[in-house]
Amino acid sequence: MGFFGDVPLINKRIYENLYNYMGLMLIPTLLFFILYGFVFMIPNKKRRFFWELRLYYLYVISFIVVYIFILSNLGINFKTVSTFEINTDFIRKLINKSLFEYKIGYLPTYILYEFINLSLRFKQFPFHYFYYALYGLGFFIFLLIVFGPFIRTINRSREKRRIERKRAGMNSVLIEQFEMQEKLGKGEKMSTVKSERKTSYPQKKNKKAKAETEAKVEEKIARSGIVFKNTVTIKDE
Incomplete structure (x- = not known):
């Protein structure tokens, strides 16, 4: 009992x-x-x-x-x-x-x-081969335990940056399209708008000028009631 x-x-x-x-x-x-x-x-x-x-x-x-x-x-x-x-x-x-x-x-x-x-x-x-193998197996498992989550975090960070770059590119295209529609709405010709877009491409190398332009366009978009979300969703594994 x-x-x-x-x-x-x-x-x-x-x-x-x-x-x-x-x-x-x-x-x-x-x-x-x-x-x-x-x-x-x-x-x-x-x-x-x-x-x-x-x-x-x-x-x-x-x-x-x-x-x-x-x-x-x-x-x-x-x-x-x-x-x-x-x-x-x-x-x-x-x-x-x-x-x-x-x-x-x-x-x-x-x-x-x-x-x-x-x-x-x-x-x-010889026996020392098996003895070293025992240590090697333990060390290998230790690496899997410690560095496995670390590598997983790095991969998730890379995936997050990739999605952010993709989302930024999509937003940039949408902003350009909105800007073109706005100019066409003011009565400008399509050929004039296209030529302005071609001449504006080299200026994109200047990050400061690009940021200022996007800020102005985003301000116009906000006034018109259109909102572009810059959030990124990462699936939880």
Whole structure:
């Protein structure tokens, strides 16, 4: 019986079995499923997929950090790994430290054991290759976690500037058309208006003159009741 009543997980020893298999790695496992429940409720598919990947990355990197910590306590580091040789005594120490000292559970210990055995199965590749690969995988996942959102922000900023330039070009064309219609309304000939537009193109290189001209035209547009919106809408991913 549990402290506050009957608890099925305790009565059926499910928790005990889970702890035996996962050990202290049960903590990041439970956190993963709890956070995944919150992520699953995100309505936006792209945003949900984005955070799902981050959860998987964090879960995998938690195992990598624990494995590197255990190996370092067994005397394996960048200085000693090149001359290190796997033997029966090392395997025994690895299992004892993983199961009884650090209590990471049967399953994480088995995964680490199989990772160590890769160098024995593929004898053409020394153990330090797999050790460096473990660090490389952890570093790569870290880059995905940290720089993934940063790259996403840069891409969104570029897209925003592109849309702003496109919108500015469209507004410029509309302003020119309005100016031409205004001149035609005053009785000017089409040929005269076109010639004025051609001669005005070189002046567009002068940003100050262009800004003054657009300000005057926009003032006329505002008086006539026509409004050009310069807002830019970016879809939330």
